[in-house]
Amino acid sequence: MEEYGQIFKSKIVCPKLREGLIERKGLYERLDQSSYKKLSLVSAPPGYGKTTIVSAWCKTLNSPVVWLRLNKEEGSLSKFLCYLIASFQVSFPGSMRQTKSAMKSLDSYSLASLAQNILLDVEALGSDVYLVMDDYHEIATTSKVNELVGTVIDYALDDLHVVIVTRRDPSFPLRRMRATGAIEEIRISQLRFNNGETKVYLENSLDFSLAAKSLNNVQRVLEGWPNGLQMLSIIGQTKKIDNDYLACLSGGIGQAQECLFNEVINELDPAISKLLMYASIPSTFTVEQVDKIVAASREECLPSGHEFVNLAERCNLFVSRLELKEHYFRFHSLFRSLLIDRLHKRVDQKKIENIVVSVCEWYSKEGFVEEAIKLYLENGMEARGVELVGCYRRHYMDADKWLAIESWMNLFSRKTLQENPVLLLTRLSLEKFKLDVVSMEETIAQITSKGGEGHLTNGQLYELYLYKAIPKFWMGDVGGASVLLEKAVSCGIDDPFVLGEAYIYYTMVKTMGGDLKEALLDLEEVNRLNAYGHNFLATRILAAYSYVLYVSLDAIGSLRKADRLIVVATESVKSDHAKGWGWYMRMLCLFSSGRIESARRAADEVIAVGNNVEKRLQIEAFLVMGLCSLYLSDEEEINRSISCLRNILSEAPVESSTYELAYSSLARLYVQNNVLVAFDMAGEISQHPSAGTFVFWLEEPCLTRIKATLAMAGREAASSLLPGLTKLYDQVCSQHLNNYKVEILLLLSIAYALSENIYQAQTSLQKAVDEAVEQYWVAPFMEMARFIPLDVVESLKGEEQIGFISRVLNVTGESKLKESDSDAEENKLLAQLTSREVDILEHLVSRRRNKEIAESLFISTNTVSYHLKNIYQKLEVSSRREAVIRVEQLRLLKREG
Numbered sequence: 101m102e103e104y105g106q107i108f109k110s111k112i113v114c115p116k117l118r119e120g121l122i123e124r125k126g127l128y129e130r131l132d133q134s135s136y137k138k139l140s141l142v143s144a145p146p147g148y149g150k151t152t153i154v155s156a157w158c159k160t161l162n163s164p165v166v167w168l169r170l171n172k173e174e175g176s177l178s179k180f181l182c183y184l185i186a187s188f189q190v191s192f193p194g195s196m197r198q199t200k201s202a203m204k205s206l207d208s209y210s211l212a213s214l215a216q217n218i219l220l221d222v223e224a225l226g227s228d229v230y231l232v233m234d235d236y237h238e239i240a241t242t243s244k245v246n247e248l249v250g251t252v253i254d255y256a257l258d259d260l261h262v263v264i265v266t267r268r269d270p271s272f273p274l275r276r277m278r279a280t281g282a283i284e285e286i287r288i289s290q291l292r293f294n295n296g297e298t299k300v301y302l303e304n305s306l307d308f309s310l311a312a313k314s315l316n317n318v319q320r321v322l323e324g325w326p327n328g329l330q331m332l333s334i335i336g337q338t339k340k341i342d343n344d345y346l347a348c349l350s351g352g353i354g355q356a357q358e359c360l361f362n363e364v365i366n367e368l369d370p371a372i373s374k375l376l377m378y379a380s381i382p383s384t385f386t387v388e389q390v391d392k393i394v395a396a397s398r399e400e401c402l403p404s405g406h407e408f409v410n411l412a413e414r415c416n417l418f419v420s421r422l423e424l425k426e427h428y429f430r431f432h433s434l435f436r437s438l439l440i441d442r443l444h445k446r447v448d449q450k451k452i453e454n455i456v457v458s459v460c461e462w463y464s465k466e467g468f469v470e471e472a473i474k475l476y477l478e479n480g481m482e483a484r485g486v487e488l489v490g491c492y493r494r495h496y497m498d499a500d501k502w503l504a505i506e507s508w509m510n511l512f513s514r515k516t517l518q519e520n521p522v523l524l525l526t527r528l529s530l531e532k533f534k535l536d537v538v539s540m541e542e543t544i545a546q547i548t549s550k551g552g553e554g555h556l557t558n559g560q561l562y563e564l565y566l567y568k569a570i571p572k573f574w575m576g577d578v579g580g581a582s583v584l585l586e587k588a589v590s591c592g593i594d595d596p597f598v599l600g601e602a603y604i605y606y607t608m609v610k611t612m613g614g615d616l617k618e619a620l621l622d623l624e625e626v627n628r629l630n631a632y633g634h635n636f637l638a639t640r641i642l643a644a645y646s647y648v649l650y651v652s653l654d655a656i657g658s659l660r661k662a663d664r665l666i667v668v669a670t671e672s673v674k675s676d677h678a679k680g681w682g683w684y685m686r687m688l689c690l691f692s693s694g695r696i697e698s699a700r701r702a703a704d705e706v707i708a709v710g711n712n713v714e715k716r717l718q719i720e721a722f723l724v725m726g727l728c729s730l731y732l733s734d735e736e737e738i739n740r741s742i743s744c745l746r747n748i749l750s751e752a753p754v755e756s757s758t759y760e761l762a763y764s765s766l767a768r769l770y771v772q773n774n775v776l777v778a779f780d781m782a783g784e785i786s787q788h789p790s791a792g793t794f795v796f797w798l799e800e801p802c803l804t805r806i807k808a809t810l811a812m813a814g815r816e817a818a819s820s821l822l823p824g825l826t827k828l829y830d831q832v833c834s835q836h837l838n839n840y841k842v843e844i845l846l847l848l849s850i851a852y853a854l855s856e857n858i859y860q861a862q863t864s865l866q867k868a869v870d871e872a873v874e875q876y877w878v879a880p881f882m883e884m885a886r887f888i889p890l891d892v893v894e895s896l897k898g899e900e901q902i903g904f905i906s907r908v909l910n911v912t913g914e915s916k917l918k919e920s921d922s923d924a925e926e927n928k929l930l931a932q933l934t935s936r937e938v939d940i941l942e943h944l945v946s947r948r949r950n951k952e953i954a955e956s957l958f959i960s961t962n963t964v965s966y967h968l969k970n971i972y973q974k975l976e977v978s979s980r981r982e983a984v985i986r987v988e989q990l991r992l993l994k995r996e997g
Contacts, residue, residue, distance in 0.1 A: 111169040112187040114232070115155050122301050124153060127290060131157045131263075134284030135230070138253050139277060140263045141270075141285045145416040145432075146364065147327025148291040150265045151234055164191040164227060169234040175243040178206055184218070191229075196221045211244060215251040222260045229260055236266035237415075246271045253277075268415040288420055288432075292324030305333035306341055314346035321349050323432055364417065365442075371401045375408055376417065377447065380439035382459045382475060384428045389462050396458035397451065456481060464488065469496070470504065473511050482516060490522040493529070494597050500636045500675040502533050518546055521560055528567040533677075534714055537571040544568055559598070562588050566602045573605060578835060582609045600626050600637040604644040611648045612835040619648050639669055639678035646685040653838040655689045655875045656946065662686040663956045680706055680713030684721065691724050692839065694878035694908070697935035700728040700737070707744070731882060810850050810887055818854035825851055842872045843880040846888075853889045862895040869896060873904045881908045932974045940967045945984055 131154070134140040142150045158165045168187040174180045181203055185196045198217040202209050209217075222229055239245050250272025253262050264270060277283040293301065298319060299310050322328035335341060365373050378393045379385050385393075390405030403411070409429060412419040418435035422428040431439065443452065456479045463472035469492050476485035489508055496505050509517065509527060517523050524547050531540045544567060547556075556564065569584035588602035603626035610619040627641055646661035665682035669675045687702035706713065706721035726741030806821055825848050832840040845868035852861035865888070872878065881888075885908060896902050933941065936957075943953040950964045957964075972978060975986045 107183065107186045111171075112167060112183060112190055114158050114165055114167040115151065115169075117152070117156055117159070120304060121152065121156065122293070122297050123156075124297065127153050127286065128157050128160060130284070130286060130290065134286075135261050137284050138256055138260075138262065138282040139284070140261070141274070141283060142263065142265045142291075143267070143269055143285065143416055144288045144291050145267055145418045145435075147325060147330075148288060149326040150291065153291065154232060154234070154263060154265050158230065158232065161230060163230060164225075165230045165232060166191055167232050167234070170236055171238045172240075174238065175240045175245060177244045177248065178203065180239075180245045180248075181206075181214070188221070192225055195225060197224075211248050211251060215248055215255060218252055219255060219257070219260070223257065225259075227259070230263060231260060232263040232265065234265045236264045236270055237268040239270070241271040253282075266416075269413070288416075288418075291326070293326060293329060294324065295319060298324060298329060301329055302332065302346075306336045308342065311343040311347070314343040317347050317349055320433070322434060325432065325434065328434060365439075368417075371399075371403065372408070372411065374399070375402050376412075377439050377443040378402075378455055379408065380431055380436045380443065381452070381455055381479075382463070383436075383471065384422060384430045386427050386429070389459060392458045392462050393455055396455045452479065453481065457484070460484070460488070464492065470507055470511070473508055477511055482512075485512070486516070486520050486522055489526055493522075493526050497529060497597060497636060500639075500673065500677050502530065502677065506530055521547060521556055525560060525563055525567070528564075532567060532570055535574065535716060537574045540567060540571045544571075562602075563598050566598055566605070569602075569605060573609065578609055578612050581605070582613070585609060597637065600640065604640055607644055607648055611651060612837065614836045616648070616652050616836075620645075623648070636673065636675060636678070639665060639673055639675055639681070642668060643678070643681045643685065646682075646689075650685065650688060650692075651837050651839050653842070653871065653875050653877060655693045655877065656942070659686060659689040660956075662689060666958075667955060676709050676712035680709035680717060683709070684713070684717050687721065687724055691728065692879045693876050694882060695935065695938065696728045696731050698939060700725055700732075701935075703728070727883070806847055810847065810854065810884075815854055815856065818851045821851050822848070822855065838871060839877070842868050842877050845871065846880050846884055849892060850884060850887045850889075853892050858891065861889070861892045865892050866896060866901070869901045869905055870898075873901055876904070878904075878908050881905065933971070937967050937971050937974075940964060941971055941983070941987065944968070944971075944980060945987055 131140060142154055144150055155167075158167070166187050167190075168183055170180075170183075174183055181199060185200055185203070188196045196218075199214070199221050202214055202217050206214075233249070249262075249264075249270070252260075253272075256262070274283060295315060299315055302315075302318070303310055318329075318332075332341065332346075365376065368376070375390070375394070378397055379390055381393070382389065387405035387409050390408050394402045394405065402408075409419075411417070412429070413421075418432040419429050420432075422430060430436075456475060460472035460475055463469070463475070469488060473485045473488050476482065476488065489505075493505060496502075505526060509523065509530070512520075512523060517527065524543055528540060528543050531537075531543060544564070547564060565584045565588040569581040569588065572578075572584065573581040585602050585606040589599060589606055603622055607619040607622040607626075610616075610622060623641060623645055626637075642661050642665035646658045646665060649655075649658035649661060662682050662685035666679055666686065669677075669679035669682055683702050683705040687699050687706060690696075690699035690702055703721040703725040706717060707725070710718075722741050722744050726738055729735075729737035729741060806825065810818065810821070825844060829841070829844045829848060832838075832844060845864050849861045849864035849868060852858070852864060868880075872881070893905055896905060939957055940953055943956060948956070950961045950968075954961045954964050968980075968983075972983060975983055977983045977986050
């Protein structure tokens with residue numbers, strides 16, 4: 101081959117392997133499988149061991165390997181053919197005669213003819229051949245060599261398999277090969293060292309056992325980049341490297357940096373090199389985002405986003421597509437950190453800030469607010485990050501994206517969080533979401549300690565009034581809450597969220613002031629302000645309606661609003677948090693009216709929503725489920741409830757409310773009927789500052805303590821409870837909390853009976869039954885039935901009242917009265933009806949159509965018709981009208997109003 105110039109033999113033989121290589125069987129197997137295809141493309145940036153992997157694989161093959169290492173000179177067609185012939189002749193002396201003949205008059209041959217000659221020469225070898233072309237990126241994209249190689253691969257038979265090793269994809273059409281399955285591609289994701297390979301390599305080269313923390317950090321920084329790992333082993337020869345060093349490694353490997361700049365960045369066109377630095381500002385980028393960056397830089401020479409991304413992928417500029425978002429790209433983390441370092445050394449800070457603002461505006465527009473805040477903070481633009489929180493927090497609250505807002509807050513420093521009014525108000529909104537009233541008071545104190553309230557805008561001040569009112573409300577200072585809420589609702593600012601929330605709490609305050617009609621009018625007003633929009637505020641209005649009706653002892657009205665809330669949260673707003681509250685209110689209504697099986701199903705739905713509702717609601721749902729199971733004598737469900745409450749305790753994070761944890765313990769003990777331990781724990785919890793007033797909980801700790809005391813009986817103990825119970829009764833009466841009024845009257849009756857004050861016991865029981873009978877408010881009676889003395893029960897007046905208590909006592913197995921004929925018939929029919937039939941019958945009595953019943957109960961109209969048929973048969977009627985009359989005659993259900 102001397103007539104074609106000097107041949108360097110090192111370029112036409114497979115390179116020797118150095119000692120200590122990690123055997124990568126997975127890649128060898130992949131290359132073995134790819135040998136059934138025409139082309140194997142091993143394409144990645146420098147330092148990923150492409151040549152090493154392919155040469156090691158070649159050593160395992162039984163077929164001949166032709167190796168050709170290229171450089172810029174082989175971009176010439178004649179030079180390329182010269183080296184191609186020489187590389188074949190290493191394994192097959194005297195071969196490639198037709199190609200060699202064509203070399204003598206190269207100008208007279210077309211590329212197709214040259215390709216045909218090469219393939220005929222390969223066929224004449226009589227053997228399968230692997231042709232490896234290493235450093236193919238040295239061939240210019242405009243060289244005829246690309247077209248020749250592409251043609252050879254296109255028309256090759258099964259006897260030739262081409263392997264191309266390159267930093268940049270070849271310019272012949274790969275897309276067609278992908279479509280026909282003629283190509284196997286091995287890229288960065290396959291060439292990276294996995295955890296096991298990294299561990300073996302570093303332990304062999306550094307000679308010590310690698311700790312898990314060190315390994316994870318090295319993988320985080322280098323992302324399995326083989327050349328970076330090699331740099332570490334070289335550093336280890338002159339410097340002591342141990343687990344502490346590796347655990348603190350942050351990417352500052354000088355030799356790797358030099359390698360990257362010299363072999364990648366410095367070889368690029370200056371415009372591309374500059375855009376690489378600009379594109380490294382965001383952690384991920386898209387074509388559109390790069391166009392925004394180019395526009396913000398105001399440099400006309402820079403390529404478009406589409407051109408840049410295509411070049412970055414083709415040239416393997418340490419860029420990879422995100423697995424879950426194929427239109428998004430990212431740099432290797434080390435490469436990005438080096439680009440950013442160069443950016444801040446070479447580019448004016450003002451220009452960097454302009455680009456950051458442009459990128460963050462794009463992020464925000466696309467819904468990636470967290471990424472925008474993070475980028476602002478990375479570039480020392482904290483004020484911009486705070487401004488972004490202020491701009492988007494209302495929108496995210498309205499969309500019920502509380503967890504997203506919480507993740508924003510975690511990005512800021514502790515100092516900034518404690519000093520900035522916007523962030524403090526945002527933190528208050530999160531604490532309100534969790535009903536963490538103790539933390540709310542601490543945050544309010546932080547705001548007011550910064551020079552009073554003078555540093556707040558009008559909007560922020562009125563928002564603060566709302567957040568100041570909420571702890572007062574839940575801690576029992578209804579008067580103080582009312583004053584603050586009145587300020588908030590009269591502010592006159594155009595902020596539907598603040599106004600809506602303030603009105604919602606204001607209606608609850610008015611309900612507790614005895615003005616139910618005015619409270620409902622206020623809810624209509626806030627509904628008008630919200631324009632009946634399908635958003636978070638709409639769900640809060642429905643929740644408030646349900647709550648106001650519930651504490652007013654209107655179980656049916658409350659249940660309807662709860663059902664509507666579930667529908668809206670499922671179909672329109674799609675909010676798990678709101679849906680959880682809907683099921684929670686439904687659970688309370690059903691449980692209070694003695695619909696035990698249905699209440700247990702509703703509790704299951706609350707639990708199914710998971711952590712998208714407050715932890716307290718989950719605890720309450722498990723408690724109700726446990727109590728329902730207790731009444732139904734379902735031992736398995738009781739144990740499941742107890743187990744779940746234990747799990748809440750064991751899995752709770754450190755920052756969880758002490759009250760929540762203690763209450764979950766109390767709930768568990770209460771379900772277990774462990775009254776002695778519950779008594780002591782309830783006493784401790786009732787002294788906790790976040791124990792609150794008698795508004796939120798179905799089972800307040802102090803009430804639980806009283807019940808436990810009465811369960812242990814004793815005249816002296818009961819007498820000691822009377823002053824406290826009387827005070828509680830006066831309090832709930834003054835706050836018009838009728839749901840608790842029934843319960844405390846019943847407890848008073850039992851306490852008076854144990855103290856042998858029978859007249860007062862009879863009077864209190866009569867009042868309790870009078871309050872409960874209209875809405876069939878049975879839960880307190882079911883719970884305490886076994887403690888109500890017979891002589892007190894027999895003193896009840898009124899046929900309806902006697903029938904009510906008789907049914908309750910019969911359901912609980914504590915029957916103490918002889919049933920009347922009508923009661924016996926009613927109970928017999930009740931026993932025949934399933935819980936679903938009772939649900940449908942309730943809606944039927946309320947004059948609701950089949951479609952409305954189906955929507956409310958989340959079943960089909962056909963299912964409603966099926967159940968109605970069974971109901972008619974059991975009630976011995978033939979129409980809806982007859983069924984309603986039958987129910988009213990037997991007092992099975994109570995209609996609203």
